[in-house]
C-alpha cells in the first residue's frame with residue numbers, strides 16, 4: 374500500500390526520502406516519486422519501476438533540496454502509470470505551487486473533480502489524489518497550515534497526506550484520517566512518514582498522529598491540531614524501529630527465507646513462557662478473561678485463517694464460544710453485540726484498515742474488552758487494543774504471509790490454554806503436556822522443512838496446472854484455505870479449498886484427471902472419513918497429493934502421491950502442515966517464474982479498505 378515520507382531540514386534531504394521509500398517498499402507498490410523545493414521552484418521525479426530506479430534518476434538529475442515529500446503508490450484510482458504516480462502538482466507542472474502525496478481513498482473525488490474542473494483546473498491523472506492537490510491550491514490563503522485544515526474538511530474518505538508549497542520553503546503540512554501517519558522529531562529538522570521504520574536511522578523520536586490531526590512541520594518546531602482545530606499535545610515516544618529487512622543470506626527469496634525462519638521465530642514468540650499465565654496478554658488480562666463468556670475474532674486474509682483455526686482450538690479446549698468474522702464484512706453488517714465478548718484482532722502489520730475499522734465498530738457496539746495478536750508492537754492495532762500479545766516473527770518482507778501466520782497460531786494456542794485455565798478446564802498435567810509440545814515445535818517444524826526436496830518434485834507437476842483443490846477436515850480445514858491462498862497469490866494458479874465432507878455437495882463436479890487435489894491427512898479422529906473423500910476423488914480420476922502423518926496408513930499408488938510428515942502433532946498439527954503447503958506454493962511459483970516476493974496487484978500492508 375502507499376507509503377509516505379516527508380522532511381524539512383537544513384541539509385539535503387533527498388537521501389533521507391529515498392532511504393525512507395526503500396524502507397516502505399515492503400508494503401507493496403507499483404510506482405514511486407519524490408518532489409523537492411529547489412531554488413524557489415518545485416521539482417519532481419517519478420518512476421513506474423523500483424525505488425532503486427527512482428534513486429538513479431534523482432542522482433542523475435542532481436536533485437537536491439531542504440524540503441520535500443516522497444511516495445510509493447499502490448494503484449487504486451488510475452493505472453500504475455507515470456502520470457498517476459505521486460507527488461501531484463497544482464496547478465500544473467510548469468507553474469507548480471503545491472506538491473502533495475496521499476495514502477487512502479477519497480470517496481467524493483468525482484464531485485470535487487467536477488467542481489475544480491469548472492474552476493479551470495486541468496487534471497493530468499486519473500487519481501483521487503490530484504483532486505486534493507488542486508483543492509489545496511484553490512483554497513490557498515498564504516498559510517499552508519491553515520489552508521490544509523480547511524481543505525481536509527471537504528474530503529470524505531480515508532487519507533494520510535503530506536503537502537508543501539512553493540511560497541513557504543521551510544514547511545511541510547501533513548494530516549491523517551483513517552490512514553496511518555507518524556511525525557519524526559529531529560534537532561532543527563522534522564519528518565513525517567507512514568511508519569516509524571521509514572525513519573529508522575534518521576530519528577527515533579516518534580509521534581503517532583491521531584484521527585483528524587493536522588501537523589505543521591517547520592525547521593525548529595512542529596505543531597499539531599486535532600480534528601476540531603484545537604492545539605493538541607501528542608506524546609513523543611522513543612521507538613526503536615527495525616532498521617529494515619535483513620539480508621537474504623543463502624535464500625533466493627524473502628518468502629523462502631521466512632518459511633525457514635519459522636522454527637526460530639516460533640521459539641522467539643514463545644520465549645519466556647514458562648507457564649500459562651493471563652498476564653502474558655497484559656496486566657488486566659485475568660480480570661478481563663474472567664468477565665468474558667464469548668470471543669469475537671476479527672481479521673483479514675491469512676490472519677483470518679489463523680482466527681478460524683483458533684475457533685476450533687478455543688471451543689474444543691476452553692469451551693468458550695467463538696465467532697470469527699472477516700473484518701471488511703463485519704464492519705458493515707448488522708450483528709448482535711454482547712458486552713461480555715472478548716474482541717480479538719489478528720494482524721501481522723497492525724495497520725490493516727478493515728481490521729482497525731472492524732475493531733472500532735465492535736467498540737462502538739459496546740464491546741470494550743479488546744485484545745490483539747500482532748507482529749508490530751508500535752502499530753495502531755496495539756495502541757487501540759487494551760490487551761496484546763506481540764508475536765516475534767520479525768520483519769516479514771514477502772508479501773505472502775508465512776512466519777507471521779505460524780507465530781499467530783502459536784500465540785492463539787497460548788490464548789486457548791489461558792482461557793481454558795481461567796475457566797478451570799486445564800489440569801496441571803495438561804498444561805505441562807501442551808507446554809512441552811509447544812517447546813518442541815521448533816524441532817518438529819525443522820523436520821517438516823527438511824521435506825523440501827520431495828515437495829519440489831511435486832511443485833514441478835503443479836507448475837503445469839491451472840487449477841487445484843485443497844481438502845482438509847476439522848482444524849486442518851483453515852489450513853487447506855491457507856494452502857490454497859498461498860498457491861493462488863504467488864503462482865497465480867486458481868486454487869480453492871473445501872472441507873473434504875463438502876466435496877460431494879458441489880466441487881466434485883470439477884474433479885477430472887487435470888485436477889490435482891491436495892489433501893491434508895493428519896492421523897486424527899477424522900482420518901477414516903477423509904479416506905472416503907479421497908476415494909471419491911480417485912473414482913473421478915482426480916490426482917491426489919496427500920500430506921499424511923508418519924503413522925497414517927496411506928501409501929502412494931496410482932494417482933495417489935504421499936508425503937509423510939515426521940511427527941503426528943495432535944492439536945498443534947496445523948502449524949506443521951501449513952509449513953509443507955507454504956513450500957509447495959513457493960516452489961510452484963518458482964517453477965512458473967513469478968515474482969514470488971511481490972506478487973502482482975498485491976500489497977503487504979493494506980491500509981485502505
Ligand code: F6R
Pocket residue numbers: 673674675676677719720721722723724725728772773774775858862977978979
Ligand atoms: C496473504 C496475506 C494477507 C494478509 C492480510 C491481513 O498472504 O498476507 O491475506 O494476511 O492482508 O494483513 P494483516 O495480517 O497485516 O492484518
